[in-house]
Amino acid sequence: QREFTQKKTFTSWxxxxxxxxxxxxxxxDLYTxxxxxxxxxxxxxxxxxxxLPREKGFNTFQCRxxxxNALTFLKSRSLKLINIHVADxxxxxxxxxxxxxxTIxxxxxxxxLARTLACTYNQPSLDCSSAVDSSPKASRSAKKSARIKERWKMSATKALLLWAKEQCSLHGSVNVTDFKSSWRSGLAFLAIIQTLRPxxxxxxxxxxxxxxxxxxxAFRIAELELNIPRLLxxxxxxxxxxxxKSIMTYVAQFLQYSKNLPESEEDLQxxxxxxxxxxxAQEKKLAKLLVETENETYYQKCKEMMSFMETFNQEKTPFLPVLSSKRGEAELSEGQQQxxxxxxxxxxxxxxxxAKLDxxxxxxxxxxxxxxxxxxRLQAEDLPDLQDPFKAMSVFREIIVIFKGLMDCFDSHLDTLQSFKNEDEKNMxxxxxxxxxxxxxxLFSNIRSTNPSTFLEYHYGLCSAIANEVKLKLNICDVKYGAKESVESLLENW
Structure with a gap:
């Protein structure tokens, strides 16, 4: 199924x-x-x-x-083509x-596309996500930068995900945490369309x-109104x-569309x-509401908050383009900064x-x-750099121990939630x-289906550390040690 989907998506792209x-x-037919x-x-x-240089014919030599030529060009751009050979x-x-x-x-x-986001995310930005999502994971998302460094591939993925989160988080409870199940309902695609074209x-x-x-x-509107090819x-x-990979390829087209949107300076101001x-007006309304509900019950406070947020999210729709603008700090006018x-x-x-209600x-x-x-919070943390495998292993091990300790409570918390009787002595x-x-x-979507990247990174660090140690020992052993017995003793001790 995965191979079939990728072939279809990549061919359309x-x-x-x-x-x-x-x-x-x-x-x-892509393969042919x-x-x-x-x-x-x-x-x-x-x-x-x-x-690019090419042979015009179609015999075996010319095809090869x-x-x-194509692979040489990709390598010249510092792309790693692991296990990709001409014969295959x-x-x-x-x-x-x-x-x-x-890879292409x-x-x-x-x-x-993600590189264009990196500079912006390193600047102070509108934390739009926190206005509609109470989870720490979402509220910190807009503050995380897609760092340009050796591990750019992961950063590019994070930058694209962060952009998608911000577009979706402007619309109530539409929450995006990955490029998999978060898109299954179709709401995430529709939310991005609504942000780009209210x-x-x-x-x-x-x-x-x-x-x-x-x-x-979503796919119909994207194709007809945004001219985005229907890849899925x-x-x-x-x-x-x-x-x-198929979802990332499709979502990136929405980011491309956002970059091409025309914007008049006069209209923007x-x-x-x-x-x-x-x-x-929202600030005054919120301050008044906090005073009026100070002595209300928890349930009533929550009802008032939900009512406020529903109106807030509805009224901000016309302002979505300007609120989600990705201009850097230097490009902002005084009014935009305010x-x-x-x-x-x-x-x-x-x-x-x-937070107080929670x-x-x-x-x-x-x-x-x-x-x-x-x-x-633990899930949202950036993983440490693996340049020092031994140090990284130690950090990964600590994260895994903490996470496993927390997950020991999963079953009991699940039982409690499912059996919770939501009424007081007056049946309210x-x-x-x-x-x-x-x-x-x-509990189910965000935590039960936890991203295993920490565990994978730990084992990657472990393998790297062992490989480095073996290379070090082999370099030390690459000298004459004399008699067979002394060499056997040396190896046994090692």
Whole structure:
């Protein structure tokens, strides 16, 4: 299933690129068409804007030469082509062909787009996510930068994910944590469309529809209104474990679209002024509400907060383009800087309110909420650099020990949540049903399906450390040690 989806997605992506080639080229069967080498060279020429050497014929020697030229060009751009050989491409081996195409997509499409985000995310930014999502994982997302360093591949993925999170977090409870199951409902795609082109979708209606209906609608609107090629079908995404690379390839097209949106400076300044007025009104409204609900019950406080947030999220729709603007600090006008400060102020007040309400949860929900936040905080932390394998191993081991200790409580917290009787002695609800459902969702979707990257990084560090130690010992042993007995003794001791 994964291989089938990748082949279909990658073929559609290649065709969207080769439509710009002169003459246009259409791939019918990726595994077969790639064997001649011309497809690879055409693709790389469009992506790089360079003219590459090639053999014009189609005999075995010429095909091999063209593929070698393509691979040589990729290596010249410092791309690591692990286990990708000319003979495997000529044979059309699926795993090798898909691996090569993914390397090209990631470098020329995703990584190039993510680099444009990196500079922005290293600047103070609007923490839009925290205005609609109370989890620490989401509230810290916009503050994490996609660092450009040796491990750029992971940073590029994080940058794209962070961008997607910010677009979705502007719309209530639409939460994105990965490039897999987070997209299954179709709401994430629709939320991004709504951010980029407000008014094209109705998210409230979408929440009542099936996954397949939402996905079909999102792909249709993206293709017709945003001119984004339809790389996926609903059945590719509405499965237990959708293909991460295919979803990343498709989501990156939305980022590309956002980069191409025209923006008039005069219109932008007018929107900034309108946004400033709206933010000032929200701040006053929030302050008044906090005073009025000071002596209310926990349940009533939550109802008032939910009502405020529903109105807040509805009213901010016209301001989404200006609120999610990714201009760097140096490019901002005085009005835009003031707007960012005002936005940060309102967001901070909302988050403080939410944090206080979480602390006021009735027992034992308060301890479960604290546990959820601690696990989410641990999940959101950046993994340490692996340049020193021994040091990294030690850090990974500590993280794993802490995480395993927290997960020992998973079953008991799950039982407590499922058996919690949500009523007081007067048969009145203690907690909003929506809050209970949110906690259950975080328990299942965010924590039960934990990203195993920490464990993988630990074992990678372990292997690296052992390899380094072996190389060190072998270098030391590469001298004459005399008699056979002394060598045997040396090896035995080692």
């Amino acid at each position: 290649i065709n969207s690129i080769l439509a710009k080639h002169t003459p246009p080229y259409v791939v019918s 068409d790639i064997q001649q080498g011309h497809l690879l060279l055409d693709l790389l020429e469009v992506l790089s804007g360079q003219h 030469s063209n593929i070698e 491409i000529i044979e059309g081996k699926p795993s090798i062909v898909l691996g090569l195409i993914w 997509i990631f470098h020329f499409h995703i990584e190039e 008014g094209l979708v109705d998210l409230e209606k979408a929440k009542a529809r099936s996954n397949k209906e939402n996905l079909k609608e 079908e609903p059945e590719d995404v509405d499965i237990v474990n959708p293909d991460e 007018e929107k900034v002024r309108e946004a400033m007025g709206w933010l000032a 707007m960012r400060e005002e936005w940060d102020k309102v967001v901070s007040q909302i988050n403080e309110w939410k 602390q006021m949860l009735p027992s034992p929900l308060d301890s479960i909420e604290a546990w959820l936040q601690e696990v989410e 609800p203690l907690v909003l049903p929506e809050k209970l459902e949110e906690m259950k969702r975080r």
